Amino acid sequence: MADTANIQDFNLNLTPHSVAVGNQRYLWITTSNRKVVRVNPNDPNSRREIPTLNYDLTAGVMKDPVSENQRIWMASPDKVDPILMMETQGSFPITVYELEPRDGRAESIKLRTTDKGTEGKPNISYDLLFAEPIHNYIGILPIPAQGGTYAKMPVGHDTYLWDVAVTTDPTDKKTHTYWATGQKRASNPTRTKNGVFRRSPGQSAWESVGILDPEQKPFYIIADTEAVWFTATNPNQVIRWDIAEGLSNTVSLGDAVPQQLVFYTDDKVWVASSKGLHEIDRHQPSLESTIDLPHGKGAQGLCVGTNGELWYTSPGNKSFGKYVVPPPPYGGASLVGRTQVVYQGESVVHMKDHVQQPLIAEYISNGHPVPGIPLTCRIDADGATFDDGTRERVVLTDQLGRVAVPPVAAGLIEEVAILSVGLGNTEPHATTTLRITQD
Numbered sequence: 001m002a003d004t005a006n007i008q009d010f011n012l013n014l015t016p017h018s019v020a021v022g023n024q025r026y027l028w029i030t031t032s033n034r035k036v037v038r039v040n041p042n043d044p045n046s047r048r049e050i051p052t053l054n055y056d057l058t059a060g061v062m063k064d065p066v067s068e069n070q071r072i073w074m075a076s077p078d079k080v081d082p083i084l085m086m087e088t089q090g091s092f093p094i095t096v097y098e099l100e101p102r103d104g105r106a107e108s109i110k111l112r113t114t115d116k117g118t119e120g121k122p123n124i125s126y127d128l129l130f131a132e133p134i135h136n137y138i139g140i141l142p143i144p145a146q147g148g149t150y151a152k153m154p155v156g157h158d159t160y161l162w163d164v165a166v167t168t169d170p171t172d173k174k175t176h177t178y179w180a181t182g183q184k185r186a187s188n189p190t191r192t193k194n195g196v197f198r199r200s201p202g203q204s205a206w207e208s209v210g211i212l213d214p215e216q217k218p219f220y221i222i223a224d225t226e227a228v229w230f231t232a233t234n235p236n237q238v239i240r241w242d243i244a245e246g247l248s249n250t251v252s253l254g255d256a257v258p259q260q261l262v263f264y265t266d267d268k269v270w271v272a273s274s275k276g277l278h279e280i281d282r283h284q285p286s287l288e289s290t291i292d293l294p295h296g297k298g299a300q301g302l303c304v305g306t307n308g309e310l311w312y313t314s315p316g317n318k319s320f321g322k323y324v325v326p327p328p329p330y331g332g333a334s335l336v337g338r339t340q341v342v343y344q345g346e347s348v349v350h351m352k353d354h355v356q357q358p359l360i361a362e363y364i365s366n367g368h369p370v371p372g373i374p375l376t377c378r379i380d381a382d383g384a385t386f387d388d389g390t391r392e393r394v395v396l397t398d399q400l401g402r403v404a405v406p407p408v409a410a411g412l413i414e415e416v417a418i419l420s421v422g423l424g425n426t427e428p429h430a431t432t433t434l435r436i437t438q439d
Helices: none
Strands: 007-011 016-021 027-031 035-040 043-051 061-063 071-075 083-087 094-097 109-115 124-132 137-143 151-154 160-168 176-183 195-199 207-209 217-223 227-233 237-242 247-252 258-263 268-273 276-281 287-291 302-304 310-314 319-323 338-344 348-350 359-365 374-380 392-396 402-404 415-422 430-437
Touching: 007 043, 016 061, 016 302, 016 310, 016 319, 027 061, 061 109, 071 109, 109 160, 124 160, 137 160, 160 227, 176 217, 195 217, 217 258, 227 258, 237 258, 258 302, 268 302, 268 310, 338 415, 338 430, 359 374, 359 415, 392 402
Parallel strands: 160 217, 348 430
Antiparallel strands: 007 319, 016 027, 027 035, 035 043, 061 071, 071 083, 083 094, 109 124, 124 137, 137 151, 160 176, 176 195, 195 207, 217 227, 227 237, 237 247, 258 268, 268 276, 276 287, 302 310, 310 319, 338 359, 359 402, 374 392, 374 415, 415 430
């Protein structure tokens, strides 16, 4: 049950859009003021504004998934060359990736994870997905970017693409299905169709999934292993589409215009809207609670923090905020998730060795994997570190609810290094050991 006493709002004096967890637990907030803001979650009033060249950032932000990369990715649909990569240290240099010669845009960015290995020997690779509405395709940009070269999946429907999601076969962990939302548009470029579109494995054509009424406009979309969720207006709804059954459930938000949405740690979905924040049951879709933001106005961006708190942006208030979801009433059932190990690589290595894939873990709530949860990975050791020299990293769970713990560099000391991963300090971490020997 929501509790407005658990919400805090912080003045930004900029117009924010999206928010994401980055390296060292910092929050990154994009704005329409040609700046990105770095926020210390332990002291939200301590923040740094970083110029982003001539780009207003109004289409998303994402942490770089590669362990040694201290970077974030951002998108701007208002200018040419809208995919931006920024180093999150030093002088914060920005690399701009061209999409089209004159008029390319990116309306959203998402992460795709692929396991290209074999059973018992994972080999994880990452790509950035984006929706390009002017030339009407979904793009796939490898991470690390290879000179900015990317693949295109033309959508082939007369629609203005808005957001993209990916689902992955949980058995082989490499077969993908793609989902996109698109809208009618009266201005240049004109488009005639609202819809949710799907590209199945092995297919080149996108099919229109008959979920919406013709005049209902979809916006943001997320997906797990069982369903895709998206927000829509006219009427204002949150819609769950069961992938296996092909059935949909709708949750009405009345006069609240929905925006971004996220999976949460207790088998719920949270949605930002023009009226505040809404909690929805993930498997029996129904509106369970609504909270108003301080000072009125509504919420736009949304993400889960490293200790399970919710962070939101409020463009109308020119602010951002934190909501701590209260536990269930005494005696009530708790669906709070937990982290568990699903794969461990070498358990014994030599000094100076490099362990590429030490551990894969997953975050499970009520028996279901949860994407988008920031898990803290740690090494308790005297010599061993992650490959970037740190002993703590934050990694977000992928579309299968999994994280690959960063590669480990064994030190010059014989020891037993303890590897652990979990949701901040909210749960006992899933733990294993790595014995480092001299020979």
